[in-house]
Amino acid sequence: MNFSSDGEILDLLKSKLVTYTKTNKPSYTKANNAFKFYSLMRQVGFQATKKLYSEPQFYKCLNALLDCEISKSHLQNLNKNPNGKVIPFVRMFELKMCDQMPSDYQIPVSQYSPKSGLYLVA
Numbered sequence: 001m002n003f004s005s006d007g008e009i010l011d012l013l014k015s016k017l018v019t020y021t022k023t024n025k026p027s028y029t030k031a032n033n034a035f036k037f038y039s040l041m042r043q044v045g046f047q048a049t050k051k052l053y054s055e056p057q058f059y060k061c062l063n064a065l066l067d068c069e070i071s072k073s074h075l076q077n078l079n080k081n082p083n084g085k086v087i088p089f090v091r092m093f094e095l096k097m098c099d100q101m102p103s104d105y106q107i108p109v110s111q112y113s114p115k116s117g118l119y120l121v122a
Contacts (some may be wrong), residue, residue: 009070010035016068030064037061038070038078045079 013031021027041049050058066072 006035006039009038012070013038013065013068017064034061034064034068038065038075041075042078046076 010031013034014028017028017031017034019027019030037049040052044052053061062072062075065075
């Protein structure tokens with residue numbers, strides 16, 4: 001999943017991790033904590049964040065992000081790609097067969113090519 005801004009991520013987390021209090025008011029504490037975890041992971045990286053948290057707490061926060069449909073590969077590459085934009089592999093190697101030569105290209109004529117057509121040698 002690609003995100004263009006932190007606002008999109010926060011909105012996604014708030015929509016998925018909302019809880020309700022006894023008075024039936026929405027509480028976004030889990031969403032805010034998950035967003036802080038995401039921001040820390042983006043700043044220092046996956047492995048460094050893992051060292052800062054205890055193992056159960058790290059996996060609890062990680063699973064909160066995974067439950068919101070943020071892929072683990074996206075989280076592991078946050079430090080390398082901080083804006084979160086990913087170029088699909090297919091678009092990276094897009095080939096257009098009609099644009100193989102420049103528009104002003106002329107096919108060279110060889111002095112050794114036959115004038116009246118090609119002949120097969122038996």
